[in-house]
Amino acid sequence: xxxRALDPRRxxxxxxxxxxxxxxxxxxxxxxLVRALGEWRVWVPRAMAEAxxxxxxxxxxxxxxxxxTGAVTAFQAGYQFQSSLPIYIVGTLIVESVILELGxxxxxxxxxxxxxARWAAELGTMRVTEQIDALESLGRxxxxxxxxxxxxxxMIMIPVLTVISDVVGIVAGLLAGRxxxxxxxxxxxMLGARYYYRPFDGWYSIIKAFTFAAAITVIPCYVGFNTQxxxxxxxxxxxxxxxxxxxxxxxxxxxxxxxxxxx
Amino acid sequence: MIQLxxxxxxxxxxxxxxxxxxDVQEGETVALLGPSGTGKSVTLKTIIGLIRPDAxxxxxxxxxxxxxxxxxxxxxxxxxxxxxQYGALFDSIDVFENIRLGLTDEREYADLGFARERAAxxxxxxNLPPEVAQKxxxxxxxxxxxxxxxARAIAGRPKYLLWDEPTSGLDPINADxxxxxxxxxxxxxxxxxxxxxxxxxxxxxxxDRLALLMDGRIVLQGTPAEFLASTDPRVHAFLQRDRDTxxxxx
Numbered sequence: 001x002x003x004r005a006l007d008p009r010r011x012x013x014x015x016x017x018x019x020x021x022x023x024x025x026x027x028x029x030x031x032x033l034v035r036a037l038g039e040w041r042v043w044v045p046r047a048m049a050e051a052x053x054x055x056x057x058x059x060x061x062x063x064x065x066x067x068x069t070g071a072v073t074a075f076q077a078g079y080q081f082q083s084s085l086p087i088y089i090v091g092t093l094i095v096e097s098v099i100l101e102l103g104x105x106x107x108x109x110x111x112x113x114x115x116x117a118r119w120a121a122e123l124g125t126m127r128v129t130e131q132i133d134a135l136e137s138l139g140r141x142x143x144x145x146x147x148x149x150x151x152x153x154x155m156i157m158i159p160v161l162t163v164i165s166d167v168v169g170i171v172a173g174l175l176a177g178r179x180x181x182x183x184x185x186x187x188x189x190m191l192g193a194r195y196y197y198r199p200f201d202g203w204y205s206i207i208k209a210f211t212f213a214a215a216i217t218v219i220p221c222y223v224g225f226n227t228q229x230x231x232x233x234x235x236x237x238x239x240x241x242x243x244x245x246x247x248x249x250x251x252x253x254x255x256x257x258x259x260x261x262x263x
Numbered sequence: 264m265i266q267l268x269x270x271x272x273x274x275x276x277x278x279x280x281x282x283x284x285x286d287v288q289e290g291e292t293v294a295l296l297g298p299s300g301t302g303k304s305v306t307l308k309t310i311i312g313l314i315r316p317d318a319x320x321x322x323x324x325x326x327x328x329x330x331x332x333x334x335x336x337x338x339x340x341x342x343x344x345x346x347x348q349y350g351a352l353f354d355s356i357d358v359f360e361n362i363r364l365g366l367t368d369e370r371e372y373a374d375l376g377f378a379r380e381r382a383a384x385x386x387x388x389x390n391l392p393p394e395v396a397q398k399x400x401x402x403x404x405x406x407x408x409x410x411x412x413x414a415r416a417i418a419g420r421p422k423y424l425l426w427d428e429p430t431s432g433l434d435p436i437n438a439d440x441x442x443x444x445x446x447x448x449x450x451x452x453x454x455x456x457x458x459x460x461x462x463x464x465x466x467x468x469x470x471d472r473l474a475l476l477m478d479g480r481i482v483l484q485g486t487p488a489e490f491l492a493s494t495d496p497r498v499h500a501f502l503q504r505d506r507d508t509x510x511x512x513x
Contacts, residue, residue: 126353129349133347135353137345138364138367
């Protein structure tokens with residue numbers, strides 16, 4: 001690599017140009033998705049099958065991660081709450097942590113890995129084996145046949161999985177909290193849970209889930225759809241899809257917290 | 264009629280097509296020959312609107328492919344069947360569903376009974392038994408995949424068939440079967456075909472005319488006899504290996 005290529009200004013310029021190019025293409029893809037909504041006979045049956053794959057297929061890992069997260073939060077609370085703080089605060093801590101942050105973010109990151117990688121690899125393989133070209137050559141839209149069903153399935157199932165994750169995390173937190181803090185009763189936990197809970201907290205969790213779902217569905221499909229250069233390209237696309245989606249989820253998490261939770 | 268005028272295409276700094284002029288008349292079979300990597304498949308993909316050329320025009324029935332709107336391009340694609348080099352079958356669905364996707368008329372696609380009959384008919388045309396319809400692409404051999412790809416391409420009764428390396432990777436017996444299919448489908452269905460290949464022997468068997476693509480340009484278009492009589496050293500060099508080992512029926 002030449003010194004010219006390593007010039008920080010050139011590198012920064014390249015990163016900015018590449019980012020703007022991807023942003024433009026993703027925007028175009030979203031426009032194509034909206035246009036393809038009219039072809040419901042094509043995408044609805046495929047979306048149902050994908051929804052089953054996303055929902056049922058991801059349920060086990062979402063429950064396992066949520067349960068352990070809720071439990072560990074409770075154990076850590078038990079470790080820290082050796083002071084004079086009222087014990088019902090454990091309920092507040094667990095419920096607010098899980099609903100506002102851990103449930104949606106961890107579910108999003110898990111699904112970015114599980115379904116994001118799968119979709120990027122599937123679409124990438126279809127690209128390099130000319131299956132997407134074949135679909136186009138038959139006068140059929142790859143958007144309505146391949147991408148829209150995945151996006152719709154994800155937009156429906158990811159919020160559902162997030163709600164399940166929230167519930168499992170809280171229940172696991174309650175059970176682990178009672179184990180870690182013998183004085184903690186279910187009534188104490190519920191008191192703490194209700195004391196600081198606002199209905200908006202639940203909505204915030206769902207808003208996050210929908211926002212993350214958009215990233216988890218659109219980014220891997222975009223990356224996979226634009227795969228190049230054979231098997232190596234599929235590998236690169238899969239990695240790129242997971243990394244990009246995870247980074248975008250964390251970025252959106254910060255943006256949403258600032259926009260919706262700042263006093 | 265298909266006409267390519269001054270087609271140029273570069274990928275980065277690599278110029279693949281550098282002013283390709285190429286005509287195909289109705290009802291004829293033209294073989295587009297050339298060494299590997301000279302842009303034969305790229306040429307085919309510009310015709311069906313899969314790869315946009317940097318310059319030049321592609322006319323199909325006097326319509327400029329790259330000036331068509333979405334509906335126009337869809338209509339154009341419905342009258343062109345494309346046979347991909349490795350079949351490009353959709354591996355998540357069975358052979359029947361693959362062929363059904365080739366039914367470009369939406370009413371025919373929606374009519375399941377008609378689609379089953381048409382799939383069986385297309386399989387018969389490519390010498391495959393109807394039971395193959397229930398198999399998935401993963402259960403098929405390379406030759407069978409190619410033939411299912413052909414069945415899918417002809418399911419919508421196209422006016423034009425574009426064949427991308429139909430015999431590459433096949434043993435001589437399967438290659439001969441595919442060559443016979445190219446000829447027979449041309450005769451039975453009356454389609455106009457462009458066959459991209461570097462298989463000289465097969466090209467001489469199936470084509471009415473040949474075109475040789477080298478260094479981004481068509482260096483010669485003509486009948487098999489004109490090719491054999493050519494004194495162009497590039498044509499001579501390309502044909503030499505097969506000329507030594509086989510007999511061309513010019």
